[in-house]
Amino acid sequence: MPPTLGQNQYGKAETRVVRVTREGPVHHVRDLNVSVALSGDLAAVHLAGSNAAVLPTDTMKNTVYAFAREHGIASPEAFGERLARHFVDTQPAIHRARVRIAEYAWDRVPTPGEGAHSFVRAGGETRTAQVTCDDTGVRTLGGLTGLTVMNTTDSEFRGFVRDRFTTLPEADDRLLATDVTAVWRYAAAPEDWDATHARVRGRLLGAFAGTYSRSLQQTLFAMGTAVIENVPQIDEIRLSLPNKHHFLVDLEPFGMSNAGPDGAVYIAADRPYGLIEATVLRDGAPSLIPVDLTAP
Numbered sequence: 001m002p003p004t005l006g007q008n009q010y011g012k013a014e015t016r017v018v019r020v021t022r023e024g025p026v027h028h029v030r031d032l033n034v035s036v037a038l039s040g041d042l043a044a045v046h047l048a049g050s051n052a053a054v055l056p057t058d059t060m061k062n063t064v065y066a067f068a069r070e071h072g073i074a075s076p077e078a079f080g081e082r083l084a085r086h087f088v089d090t091q092p093a094i095h096r097a098r099v100r101i102a103e104y105a106w107d108r109v110p111t112p113g114e115g116a117h118s119f120v121r122a123g124g125e126t127r128t129a130q131v132t133c134d135d136t137g138v139r140t141l142g143g144l145t146g147l148t149v150m151n152t153t154d155s156e157f158r159g160f161v162r163d164r165f166t167t168l169p170e171a172d173d174r175l176l177a178t179d180v181t182a183v184w185r186y187a188a189a190p191e192d193w194d195a196t197h198a199r200v201r202g203r204l205l206g207a208f209a210g211t212y213s214r215s216l217q218q219t220l221f222a223m224g225t226a227v228i229e230n231v232p233q234i235d236e237i238r239l240s241l242p243n244k245h246h247f248l249v250d251l252e253p254f255g256m257s258n259a260g261p262d263g264a265v266y267i268a269a270d271r272p273y274g275l276i277e278a279t280v281l282r283d284g285a286p287s288l289i290p291v292d293l294t295a296p
């Protein structure tokens, strides 16, 4: 007897969708990882090579993005219900749709002024320290990694070099997100290490949120400068900032626009990513932080 087909399902896993909703200067963010699995009358695709009942997984991904634009993401539960019902209601061969959603939570970074478009990811951050003692003395590095931040406006990237391989369009208003890794060198021990760490972190966040960005490089320098100028015990800071690219989804093929004052839907890409790294030094201070300390 030939083998028989047992339980089977198929779908698109881990569609990363970021929905930004704009209410004037106040922006709201929902950031989901959506996995769809469909099952039903799908024997023919496995046994006879017939795709007649197969909705492409690519379409499932597109549906996630289109629904995020059309209906918004009020909650993961409501969004998941809408999607699951859609696949069962519109596909005669599909009798069961399972939608799994992981939501990444973002807290607001308070900023002066009426704009509210800066966010920091809750959790995932690690504080780091490295102390070296030799016959020249003690050298202490403070740091942090995994501080994930995002601005949903006030970021552009234009006027860059174009050669025959350049396809990147100029961006007037893009989403800027990064996972901050920072290492800083204490020239003098502060009275309170914890308070100083908190101060550095606050300055990094404040500069990220408060800088109108023409590039992540420029934002990096603003962040480093804010630390050097406001924390006298620190002479040097090295920052490693992956550019966590968020691409506007092309919804034109579905007759939908993905631009407008009300917000947009983005693909959160994980790799490859730009990696912007630099050291910012107090004037005249030596550069002593090893370059590879922040490298992946």
Ligand SMILES: O=c1[nH]c(=O)c2[nH]c(=O)[nH]c2[nH]1
Pocket (backbone or CB within 6 Å): 157, 168, 214, 215, 216, 217, 243, 274
């Ligand atoms: O802020 C940026 N800096 C770059 O150097 C760069 N390169 C790129 O493709 N996008 C960006 N964004």
